[in-house]
Amino acid sequence: MARQHNISRQTRALLLAMLGGPLDWRHGYDLSQQTELKSGTLYPILMRLSDQGLLESKWLEPARPGKPARHAYRLTPNGVAFARTLVAAASQKSGRRKIVGAAA
Amino acid sequence: MKSRISITRRIALALTGHAARVLPLARRSWAEAMEMEILVIERDADALSWAAGCVFASYLERIVAMNLLHTRGARIVLVFPVIFLAAREFFAPILTLAYRLQGTGLARILGAVTPGDDYHRFIPLMNATPIWLQGMWLVSGLLFLGSAWQLLRNNRTYFEFFVLALALESIAMIFEHAMPAYRDAFSFSSPNFRRDVLIPVAMFTFPFMVAAVLWLMTRGRQRPAQTDFPDVP
Numbered sequence: 001m002a003r004q005h006n007i008s009r010q011t012r013a014l015l016l017a018m019l020g021g022p023l024d025w026r027h028g029y030d031l032s033q034q035t036e037l038k039s040g041t042l043y044p045i046l047m048r049l050s051d052q053g054l055l056e057s058k059w060l061e062p063a064r065p066g067k068p069a070r071h072a073y074r075l076t077p078n079g080v081a082f083a084r085t086l087v088a089a090a091s092q093k094s095g096r097r098k099i100v101g102a103a104a
Numbered sequence: 105m106k107s108r109i110s111i112t113r114r115i116a117l118a119l120t121g122h123a124a125r126v127l128p129l130a131r132r133s134w135a136e137a138m139e140m141e142i143l144v145i146e147r148d149a150d151a152l153s154w155a156a157g158c159v160f161a162s163y164l165e166r167i168v169a170m171n172l173l174h175t176r177g178a179r180i181v182l183v184f185p186v187i188f189l190a191a192r193e194f195f196a197p198i199l200t201l202a203y204r205l206q207g208t209g210l211a212r213i214l215g216a217v218t219p220g221d222d223y224h225r226f227i228p229l230m231n232a233t234p235i236w237l238q239g240m241w242l243v244s245g246l247l248f249l250g251s252a253w254q255l256l257r258n259n260r261t262y263f264e265f266f267v268l269a270l271a272l273e274s275i276a277m278i279f280e281h282a283m284p285a286y287r288d289a290f291s292f293s294s295p296n297f298r299r300d301v302l303i304p305v306a307m308f309t310f311p312f313m314v315a316a317v318l319w320l321m322t323r324g325r326q327r328p329a330q331t332d333f334p335d336v337p
Binding site for chain 1: 145
């Protein structure tokens with residue numbers, strides 16, 4: 001039987017948000033706005049994902065002069081695969097729920 | 105012309121700077137990321153909220169990096185409550201033994217730390233307590249001592265020893281509370297919040313709190329499971 005991953009709701013939300021554009025580099029504040037995660041929750045998750053090799057980061061030069069360089073993040077191939085397994089597991093679960101609901 | 109920076113923005117910048125200083129050195133790039141990110145947030149209130157979150161995240165990372173629970177000092181400190189729990193298990197058998205062997209001096213000393221400050225009130229309870237229940241307390245105490253020893257040796261079986269001791273103690277407690285002599289010994293004419301509520305609740309919850317800390321210690325030291333993907337928060 002496949003092992004169940006014990007992942008917080010916030011981590012799941014972040015992974016799914018990043019899976020939306022797996023090749024795009026995303027900034028912390030943008031991710032915070034999309035996922036509605038506060039910085040106090042977002043940064044520890046980003047750091048943990050990075051430690052686990054699921055996330056890569058780099059400094060991006062500003063699009064407009066006068067703006068600061070910003071840290072940007074995106075999922076590694078391993079991170080993308082991991083996020084996809086989460087999506088698959090979630091859809092399987094909801095499918096099972098529908099079957100049980102229909103049978104009841 | 106000089107651009108004016110609001111007080112809110114100044115506080116936000118100061119907080120982010122503090123967060124960057126609190127973060128461990130290994131997280132330097134993250135500290136810089138926080139400091140840069142705040143510069144692109146337009147609304148001052150949002151910047152302040154973001155900065156407060158950064159401070160929280162930094163302290164969290166700092167505490168994680170300190171790894172307090174997995175130090176030799178933490179294990180040594182934890183040995184004391186575990187030994188206290190062992191002593192608590194040995195208390196009733198030793199008091200009973202002292203009473204039976206006419207060791208009134210020792211019985212009086214031990215009785216002084218019981219509710220009511222006198223061992224005489226426990227004589228009917230000691231007479232009614234079966235020997236196997238005393239044995240359960242003794243075994244539970246020995247298991248607690250085993251847990252303390254394994255804790256000193258940094259052997260992870262300390263948690264198994266502790267859980268076994270706690271389980272045995274809990275079973276013994278159920279039998280003990282079912283005895284009419286127990287209820288008689290612990291019923292007092294005048295109510296006393298400290299004696300009747302505070303101390304019993306503290307004594308009941310204390311071993312579970314120690315168990316929770318020990319569990320956290322074992323949890324952090326586990327090797328990662330062999331799976332395709334690592335565990336994430």
